[in-house]
Amino acid sequence: MRSSHTLDQLDTCFDDTHAIANAGLLLAATLAERLGIEQTADQVIDLGERPGAHRPGRKLLTLIHAMLAGGDCIDDANVLRCGQTASVLGHRVMAPSTLGTFLRLFTFGHVRQLDRLTEQTLTRAWAAGAGPGDGPMTMDGRGPDRLDRGKTSRRSSGRGVSRAL
Numbered sequence: 001m002r003s004s005h006t007l008d009q010l011d012t013c014f015d016d017t018h019a020i021a022n023a024g025l026l027l028a029a030t031l032a033e034r035l036g037i038e039q040t041a042d043q044v045i046d047l048g049e050r051p052g053a054h055r056p057g058r059k060l061l062t063l064i065h066a067m068l069a070g071g072d073c074i075d076d077a078n079v080l081r082c083g084q085t086a087s088v089l090g091h092r093v094m095a096p097s098t099l100g101t102f103l104r105l106f107t108f109g110h111v112r113q114l115d116r117l118t119e120q121t122l123t124r125a126w127a128a129g130a131g132p133g134d135g136p137m138t139m140d141g142r143g144p145d146r147l148d149r150g151k152t153s154r155r156s157s158g159r160g161v162s163r164a165l
Contacts, residue, residue: 022069022085029089032061035124037117038091044117045110052101058091059102065089074099 032038038057045060047053066077074096080086086093094102125131 022079023088025065025068025080025085026088028065028068029091032064033090034128035121037061037121040120041117044120045113047102047105047110050105052098053105056102059094059099061089061091062094063099063103065093074103 038061041057041060042055045056047056052059062077062080065080069076069079071077071079077094077096077099080089080093081095122131
């Protein structure tokens with residue numbers, strides 16, 4: 001028996017105006033907001049008075065979120081502009097042409113500014129408990145999964161069962 005339905009006659013449509021592609025970006029956007037990455041980038045990165053230099057934080061976050069969504073080129077940032085994705089990111093999503101102008105402003109001398117941004121962001125993350133120590137996000141030997149801090153790093157769970165990390 002042959003089917004009267006063929007794939008070329010199927011029409012797919014999404015009628016929910018609140019659908020969000022890449023909703024998993026919400027976690028990364030929340031983390032970026034709590035760490036103040038956009039504001040820190042705006043304070044630390046100085047690209048002068050050239051076109052595209054204003055508000056580097058939102059451009060940087062657009063690039064980061066595009067990469068997290070699977071983008072591998074500047075044009076892939078457009079995926080963040082579809083549907084309601086921009087509404088969960090916490091910043092204005094910049095156009096790929098704006099991102100290209102922004103990236104062309106960087107010189108070798110800006111590496112130190114980006115290092116300072118990374119340092120400040122990691123310091124805030126560590127202070128929030130994401131780094132080494134007894135914070136809530138560390139694996140410090142409590143609970144069924146623990147990180148052995150001996151001469152070798154092994155993850156162990158259960159009775160005497162260990163395996164290499």
